[in-house]
Amino acid sequence: MTQYQKPLPEPSSLTQPFWDGVKQHKLLVQKCSSCSKLRHTPKPLCPHCLSQEFTWAPLSGQGQLYSYTVMHRSPAPSFDGDLPYVVALVELKEGIRMISNLVHCPLDKVRVGMPVKVVYEDVTKEASIFKFAPA
Amino acid sequence: MSEALKKAAIVGVYQSVQARQLNRTPEDLYIEVVKGALQDAGLTIKDVDGIVGANPLQTEGEGRGIPGSVFAEYFGTHMRYAGQGLTATQADAMGMLHAIEAVNTGRAHTVLVATAAARSGFGVPGGDSGQGVSGDQWLSPFGLPRVGYYGIFARRHMHEYGTTSAQLARVAVNDRKHALLNPAAIMHSRGPLTVEDVVNSRMIYDPLHLFDCSPVNQGGGAIVVTTAERARSLKHRPVHVLGFAESYSAVDIFHLPTITSFDGPGGMSGKEAFAMAGVSHSDINVAQISDHFTINPIIELEDLGFCKKGEGGPFVESGAVELGGKMPMNTNGGYLSHSHAGGPGIYDIIELVRQLRGEAGARQVPNARIGLHHGVGATFISAQTAILARD
Ligand SMILES: [Zn+2]
Numbered sequence: 001m002t003q004y005q006k007p008l009p010e011p012s013s014l015t016q017p018f019w020d021g022v023k024q025h026k027l028l029v030q031k032c033s034s035c036s037k038l039r040h041t042p043k044p045l046c047p048h049c050l051s052q053e054f055t056w057a058p059l060s061g062q063g064q065l066y067s068y069t070v071m072h073r074s075p076a077p078s079f080d081g082d083l084p085y086v087v088a089l090v091e092l093k094e095g096i097r098m099i100s101n102l103v104h105c106p107l108d109k110v111r112v113g114m115p116v117k118v119v120y121e122d123v124t125k126e127a128s129i130f131k132f133a134p135a
Numbered sequence: 136m137s138e139a140l141k142k143a144a145i146v147g148v149y150q151s152v153q154a155r156q157l158n159r160t161p162e163d164l165y166i167e168v169v170k171g172a173l174q175d176a177g178l179t180i181k182d183v184d185g186i187v188g189a190n191p192l193q194t195e196g197e198g199r200g201i202p203g204s205v206f207a208e209y210f211g212t213h214m215r216y217a218g219q220g221l222t223a224t225q226a227d228a229m230g231m232l233h234a235i236e237a238v239n240t241g242r243a244h245t246v247l248v249a250t251a252a253a254r255s256g257f258g259v260p261g262g263d264s265g266q267g268v269s270g271d272q273w274l275s276p277f278g279l280p281r282v283g284y285y286g287i288f289a290r291r292h293m294h295e296y297g298t299t300s301a302q303l304a305r306v307a308v309n310d311r312k313h314a315l316l317n318p319a320a321i322m323h324s325r326g327p328l329t330v331e332d333v334v335n336s337r338m339i340y341d342p343l344h345l346f347d348c349s350p351v352n353q354g355g356g357a358i359v360v361t362t363a364e365r366a367r368s369l370k371h372r373p374v375h376v377l378g379f380a381e382s383y384s385a386v387d388i389f390h391l392p393t394i395t396s397f398d399g400p401g402g403m404s405g406k407e408a409f410a411m412a413g414v415s416h417s418d419i420n421v422a423q424i425s426d427h428f429t430i431n432p433i434i435e436l437e438d439l440g441f442c443k444k445g446e447g448g449p450f451v452e453s454g455a456v457e458l459g460g461k462m463p464m465n466t467n468g469g470y471l472s473h474s475h476a477g478g479p480g481i482y483d484i485i486e487l488v489r490q491l492r493g494e495a496g497a498r499q500v501p502n503a504r505i506g507l508h509h510g511v512g513a514t515f516i517s518a519q520t521a522i523l524a525r526d
Contacts, residue, residue: 007268007275015272041273041387067294067394069286070341071278075268079278084341087279089287089389097389101277112294129276 004123005078014042017056023128025120029096031057040096061118062135063092070107090116090132104133143238144366144373145231145523147176147359148485153321153474157253157353161191164355165251169210172357177370178245182361185216185243187230188478191251216243227478228510229519232379234360244362251355252477273387282348282427284388286340289430292395293342295445298433300342302448304333306429307346307471309457314468316458316498321352322472333429346471347429354476356485366526374488377505377522378412380404384516395434395444397511398518402438405509408520409440416441419462419522420503421490423483425510426469432456435509436464439520458498466490466498480510484521491525 011019018040021028029040034051038059045052068088074080086102102110103119115135122128149171151157151164173179192205200208203217218233227250234246268275292298311328314320328346336345366373382399385391398404409415416439424432424439433447441462442450450456456464467473467486474482487506489495495503508521 006278007270009272009276010270011272019272040389067287067291069279069283069290069343070338071283071286072338072341075278075280075283079268082278084338085278087277087283087287089291089394099273099277099279099387099389112290131277 006123007076007078008124008127009129014044018042019127021056021058022120022130023122025128027059027061027092027118027130028056029059029094030054038094038096040098059096059118060093063090063116063132065089065102065110065112065114065116065132066091066097067112068102068110070110086110088116088132098130101131102133103131109134142363143235143360144363144375144526145358145484145488146361146366146369146371146373147172147174147178148357148488149175150319150356150474150482150485151251151354153319153352153354153476155321155350155352159253159353161251161253164253164353165191165249166209168249168251168355168357169247172247172249172359175371176359176361178359178361180210180212182245183210183212183247183359184214185218185234185237185246186214187218187234187237187246187248188250190249191253216246218246228480228484228508228521229381230478230481231358231360231376231484232381232519232521234358235376235379238360238362244365246360247357248360248481249355249357250477250481253353253355273389283340285428285430286343287388288394288434289342289347289428292430292434292445292447295395296448298430298445298448300334300344301330302452303342303347303429303433304330304344305451306426306432306469307333309451310426310465310469310472313458313463313466313498314472316496317467317473320468320473321350322468325472328472343428343430349427349470349475349479352474352476354474356477356481358481358484358488372492373526374491375524375526377414377524378408378410379519379521380407380411381519382517386516388516391516396438397431397434397516398438398509398520402440404518404520405439408507408522412522412524414505414522418505419507420505421466421487421500422456422462422464422507422509423467423469423486424464424508425480425483426465426471427475427479429471431511432464432469435511435518438518439507439509458500463500466495466500480508480519483508483510484523487523491523
């Protein structure tokens, strides 16, 4: 088996729970204990009320394609074989947006607004990546 | 115009040769642009008591010194002020705003803003490329370089407003048309570009084609800001900054409520700069609007209020921003056809100063009195506006 060559997430202590969640095939984001608003990417305080108390809440994984680009220039040799590939800005049902790849979708079927759902790829023994596919 | 804002003036501008590859050291290039801008102003290094931004002089003896002290040691003079630049290479238009503030408040008398990119430019080996993937956990695993954000911005703008590839292309076509009139532009000898050329060039970050993207190149530039009082006895007609403002929104695209604007709620920096300057849109004779990618000026013209939100494409297509149109934009050829080296906003300020002095040769906007610069750093979402006027 060839080794996975693409960059793996390098979590900080603050973002480790998010990536641990991905490993368990969950999308966990911070939920403010004071105003209940969700936020992503992880921060030590809530930008809405500045509370520093939070819990980790799972997202549905359902959303829509808010925008995207099709990459025709590779940013690193490890992506060369994937060209052209879709980088998606996904808006989840809960209002959180995330950058990821749209997979399992022919390029001519990609549309802004299309429904998508999260899928997980266990790329190494230690790390998993979240991606999106047509719902 | 408020008299207080007339305390500072831009009195010297200079740019080096701009090219794909200069085979110069960043230090050498920096020294050239510093000397060049001072010579243009008719000032000497002894007049300078402030700088803005980092400088490549620090490469000698890695990490030894901070910009102000290194500059003082190299040029044999004392500094009273060292303003922070955006990044190591980006002592650009935003840097100029800080220089103006320093002079307006009396913190410094004469301030240099210089940028020199001979090594750490986009795509240069060992440099900070922005086209590759770094250790960013939210982008790198998905193969998105930060500049790829512009494809995502463009796609959403097309979706919301029906903006077309041909409209995007028109930005590059206009820039090239202007570059053909500017011997300093790196694309000066490349001949005209058509909309067909752009939309038929190979795709890079779909919907952005090769000619929708700025080139990777090297070069430097500098400006000198001093007091209006001192400016009166210098070589050139001074250029004042009537209004200026900045806005900062987020680091990443997914934190923005909308991705069809770069400049805060309702075009924040533009509104503030116009209000400070006390001028209206129809007063602007010439504009330099950042165009790292063709989608940018379309969004920026909307943010600035030169057209309604969503109408940037048709506005550009109308010819309004070409030489001969009602507000010529990027008369030097823009980042797309003139230069994209270092903190390219410096070339926007240099071009406006030349237009306002009446020194722009074949590309001169007749009787240009007031010019506007708007710049974005849309990969770290921020914007700035500056409105300049001749004395
Ligand atoms: Zn809160």
